[in-house]
C-alpha cells in the first residue's frame with residue numbers, strides 16, 4: 001500500500017519542481033545564446049559542410065529542399081538554389097541522407113525566407 005503525502009508535502013514538491021522548471025528555462029536560454037554566438041563566430045570550413053538530401057514530394061506532403069549543415073558548429077540552411085552563409089561551397093559539399101544530416105544540426109535549419117532577408121535586407125521605411 002502506498003502512503004499518500006499530505007498537502008504541505010505536495011506543495012513543497014510542487015515548489016521544487018517549479019524551481020527546476022525555472023532553472024531549465026535559464027539553461028535553455030544559455031544554450032540558445034551560446035549556440036548563436038558559436039555559429040556566428042564559426043568560419044564554417046568547407047571540410048565541415050554536408051548536404052542533407054531533399055525530401056521528394058509525397059502523397060500528403062510537398063517536397064522539402066535540401067539543406068547544408070556545418071558539422072563544426074551545427075549551423076544549417078535550407079536551399080534549392082544556393083545558400084546564405086554556407087553558399088560558397090555548394091557544389092562541392094558531400095551528401096548525406098536527410099536523417100543523418102539532421103542529426104548534425106544544432107538548433108534549427110534557417111529557412112529560405114530567412115536567408116532571403118539576409119541577402120536582401122529591407123531598407124528603412126519598407
Ligand SMILES: [Zn+2]
Pocket residue numbers: 039042043044045070071072073074075
Ligand atoms: Zn560552422
